[in-house]
Amino acid sequence: MLSERRLQVLRAIVQDYVGTEEPVGSKALTERHNLGVSPATVRNDMAALEDEGYIAQPHTSAGRIPTDKGYRLFVDKLAGVKPMTAPERRAIQNFLDGAVDLDDVVARTVRLLAQLTRQVAVVQYPSLTRSTVRHVELLSLAPARLMLVLITDTGRVEQRMVDCPAPFGETSLADLRARLNSRVAGRRFTDVPRLVEDLPEAFDVEDRGTVSTVLSSLLETLVEENEERLMIGGTANLTRFGHDFPLTIRPVLEALEEQVVLLKLLGEAGDSGMTVRIGHENAYEGLNSTSVVSVGYGSGGEAVAKLGVVGPTRMDYPGTMGAVRAVARYVGQILAES
Amino acid sequence: MLSERRLQVLRAIVQDYVGTEEPVGSKALTERHNLGVSPATVRNDMAALEDEGYIAQPHTSAGRIPTDKGYRLFVDKLAGVKPMTAPERRAIQNFLDGAVDLDDVVARTVRLLAQLTRQVAVVQYPSLTRSTVRHVELLSLAPARLMLVLITDTGRVEQRMVDCPAPFGETSLADLRARLNSRVAGRRFTDVPRLVEDLPEAFDVEDRGTVSTVLSSLLETLVEENEERLMIGGTANLTRFGHDFPLTIRPVLEALEEQVVLLKLLGEAGDSGMTVRIGHENAYEGLNSTSVVSVGYGSGGEAVAKLGVVGPTRMDYPGTMGAVRAVARYVGQILAES
DNA sequence: CCCTGGCACTCACCGCAGGCGAGTGCCAAC
DNA sequence: GTTGGCACTCGCCTGCGGTGAGTGCCAGGG
Numbered sequence: 001m002l003s004e005r006r007l008q009v010l011r012a013i014v015q016d017y018v019g020t021e022e023p024v025g026s027k028a029l030t031e032r033h034n035l036g037v038s039p040a041t042v043r044n045d046m047a048a049l050e051d052e053g054y055i056a057q058p059h060t061s062a063g064r065i066p067t068d069k070g071y072r073l074f075v076d077k078l079a080g081v082k083p084m085t086a087p088e089r090r091a092i093q094n095f096l097d098g099a100v101d102l103d104d105v106v107a108r109t110v111r112l113l114a115q116l117t118r119q120v121a122v123v124q125y126p127s128l129t130r131s132t133v134r135h136v137e138l139l140s141l142a143p144a145r146l147m148l149v150l151i152t153d154t155g156r157v158e159q160r161m162v163d164c165p166a167p168f169g170e171t172s173l174a175d176l177r178a179r180l181n182s183r184v185a186g187r188r189f190t191d192v193p194r195l196v197e198d199l200p201e202a203f204d205v206e207d208r209g210t211v212s213t214v215l216s217s218l219l220e221t222l223v224e225e226n227e228e229r230l231m232i233g234g235t236a237n238l239t240r241f242g243h244d245f246p247l248t249i250r251p252v253l254e255a256l257e258e259q260v261v262l263l264k265l266l267g268e269a270g271d272s273g274m275t276v277r278i279g280h281e282n283a284y285e286g287l288n289s290t291s292v293v294s295v296g297y298g299s300g301g302e303a304v305a306k307l308g309v310v311g312p313t314r315m316d317y318p319g320t321m322g323a324v325r326a327v328a329r330y331v332g333q334i335l336a337e338s
Numbered sequence: 339m340l341s342e343r344r345l346q347v348l349r350a351i352v353q354d355y356v357g358t359e360e361p362v363g364s365k366a367l368t369e370r371h372n373l374g375v376s377p378a379t380v381r382n383d384m385a386a387l388e389d390e391g392y393i394a395q396p397h398t399s400a401g402r403i404p405t406d407k408g409y410r411l412f413v414d415k416l417a418g419v420k421p422m423t424a425p426e427r428r429a430i431q432n433f434l435d436g437a438v439d440l441d442d443v444v445a446r447t448v449r450l451l452a453q454l455t456r457q458v459a460v461v462q463y464p465s466l467t468r469s470t471v472r473h474v475e476l477l478s479l480a481p482a483r484l485m486l487v488l489i490t491d492t493g494r495v496e497q498r499m500v501d502c503p504a505p506f507g508e509t510s511l512a513d514l515r516a517r518l519n520s521r522v523a524g525r526r527f528t529d530v531p532r533l534v535e536d537l538p539e540a541f542d543v544e545d546r547g548t549v550s551t552v553l554s555s556l557l558e559t560l561v562e563e564n565e566e567r568l569m570i571g572g573t574a575n576l577t578r579f580g581h582d583f584p585l586t587i588r589p590v591l592e593a594l595e596e597q598v599v600l601l602k603l604l605g606e607a608g609d610s611g612m613t614v615r616i617g618h619e620n621a622y623e624g625l626n627s628t629s630v631v632s633v634g635y636g637s638g639g640e641a642v643a644k645l646g647v648v649g650p651t652r653m654d655y656p657g658t659m660g661a662v663r664a665v666a667r668y669v670g671q672i673l674a675e676s
Numbered sequence: 677c678c679c680t681g682g683c684a685c686t687c688a689c690c691g692c693a694g695g696c697g698a699g700t701g702c703c704a705a706c
Numbered sequence: 707g708t709t710g711g712c713a714c715t716c717g718c719c720t721g722c723g724g725t726g727a728g729t730g731c732c733a734g735g736g
Contacts, residue, residue: 025698043701061714062700062717139489157487159489236595239588257572364728376679382679397688399685399727401729680733680735683731684730687728688728689726691724692721693721694721699715705711
């Protein structure tokens with residue numbers, strides 16, 4: 001177990017390194033933080049921290065930089081979440097309040113997060129599978145061709161064509177529409193399959209085929225996970241990364257383009273509370289020198305999707321976590337209102 | 339007027355520079371292209387080309403590189419559009435044929451373009467203002483709250499909430515829905531305002547307020563230009579740019595995030611045929627060292643939106659133009675079929 | 677008049693050596 | 707356990723020739 005002072009030293013190293021982006025030495029540490037001990041003592045502590053794998057030196061005779069393990073300890077034990085100031089909170093709220101529809105909410109959230117954290121922001125569209133149904137609409141486009149429109153409580157709209165096995169009259173259509181809505185409106189997506197199971201039985205024999213087709217189409221829409229979409233922003237912030245450019249930035253850009261990767265990443269993060277994945281903790285290789293801070297957000301108390309930021313492992317964790325948490329909170333509010 | 343051989347020299351310079359990314363000298367030119375003259379002669383020609391502003395030397399005693407003006411001449415007079423090979427065309431078609439809906443078409447197109455050109459691809463969603471209406475749907479969410487859903491022939495769906503001045507009965511709603519669709523279904527967006535002008539008059543006095551509200555909401559949706567969306571991909575290709583990194587890449591990433599800028603850029607490009615904007619020809623400063631190749635695409639003979647790529651001025655113009663044109667063509671076909 | 681070979685010149689790039697200084701590890705003393 | 711001292715390491719910067727690709731100019735030949 002590390003002594004209290006050694007933890008303080010580690011904290012100071014992380015803070016200084018994040019600030020200056022340069023390896024930090026024992027002398028500079030004692031000057032900038034009043035630890036009450038001499039550089040020599042700090043050197044001993046640093047040697048111990050290095051033995052434990054919390055810090056490392058890029059070259060002999062250079063200062064120390066935190067390792068992923070060091071950051072991990074810092075995040076878990078040494079740093080809190082820095083709350084947003086009142087003006088910042090107001091700014092967030094004002095910025096998000098102007099949104100006119102779901103796309104706009106997501107777009108604004110991405111911009112906001114990117115600006116606040118000066119890093120790459122990732123926002124997942126509210127997931128279908130965890131939302132509730134606001135309305136199901138059926139439109140007749142041709143005698144045997146319907147359009148199914150699904151509207152969620154988060155304002156998302158999914159549509160899909162349905163080719164019917166047999167022509168389907170307007171009366172039957174209205175009937176189906178009414179029955180469908182009375183059963184599923186306001187219900188959670190996960191409950192829908194159970195709720196509509198026996199619906200075909202209420203219809204005439206000749207219509208049952210069509211009803212079944214519509215229903216399976218509806219269910220497909222519900223489970224279609226690959227419809228999970230993302231919005232990304234603030235990629236220009238990647239240029240602030242470091243000096244060793246192309247090598248660092250390239251795999252990150254590639255990862256960001258692979259939405260599958262990002263979705264997986266967000267999916268793996270814990271469902272409740274904030275998750276911080278540091279460097280090699282990210283399964284995807286391209287993100288081995290970045291950290292991902294993510295958190296769920298949702299309209300009720302329940303998370304329907306996630307948002308977060310991707311940045312260098314050398315990031316201001318307390319500030320970033322504060323911003324991510326605050327934004328998630330306000331987005332949740334906005335969604336609940338609309 | 340430049341002699342034929344000088345044009346050949348310019349063409350050779352552009353080709354070599356694009357290939358090697360290094361300033362090209364007189365000796366190397368005569369070796370790689372059989373111009374039939376000696377290096378000394380080429381030097382004279384180069385001096386002339388430099389006087390005219392088509393090429394420049396980064397430093398005294400270095401080779402020449404083309405200027406924006408040089409590229410312009412190259413694109414206009416010296417280079418054709420390199421057609422895709424048959425296998426490439428098949429690959430494009432196969433890749434796009436798998437798309438299941440509009441989002442997917444656009445997403446696939448972006449990926450495809452980015453891969454083919456190894457540059458940043460930009461695809462505009464089919465614009466509302468030039469498409470036709472497939473269906474308008476009205477849903478009653480609450481007594482005085484409706485949802486308006488607009489479905490276009492390109493498969494795009496726009497929705498919008500409407501708060502009514504007075505409660506609106508189901509019968510009136512069905513009536514409005516029917517009348518609205520009979521007037522606008524299949525018509526072009528630009529014609530809609532004229533077609534629905536006198537619609538409120540057909541309704542009872544107490545409903546007219548609501549009908550007007552719905553109609554103005556519909557018209558708003560139609561003209562709302564900022565709803566024009568873009569999809570961008572292949573940003574990782576920016577890392578292939580050059581050696582002088584952060585400086586070059588940053589403003590480009592910033593420009594790409596500003597969808598407004600890109601939309602303006604695409605909008606300014608000619609409506610028909612392919613447009614190439616080279617370096618400083620782009621109004622936006624951040625793109626002064628890039629070229630934008632864009633072209634309209636559409637389901638009929640008519641362009642409903644644009645797509646293109648953004649890359650360094652030092653790009654393979656014939657190849658890029660060929661890819662952009664081919665992709666636009668196939669996307670048009672796909673849209674027409676669906 | 678245009679092309680060509682020759683020639684002197686420029687200047688970016690490379691590798692090398694030397695000096696500087698931040699930072700370290702170790703040790704003896706408190 | 708802490709401290710000051712000290713020798714050592716090594717990355718970084720700077721200055722310095724050497725090298726070579728490339729140029730501009732000029733005089734001579736088709």
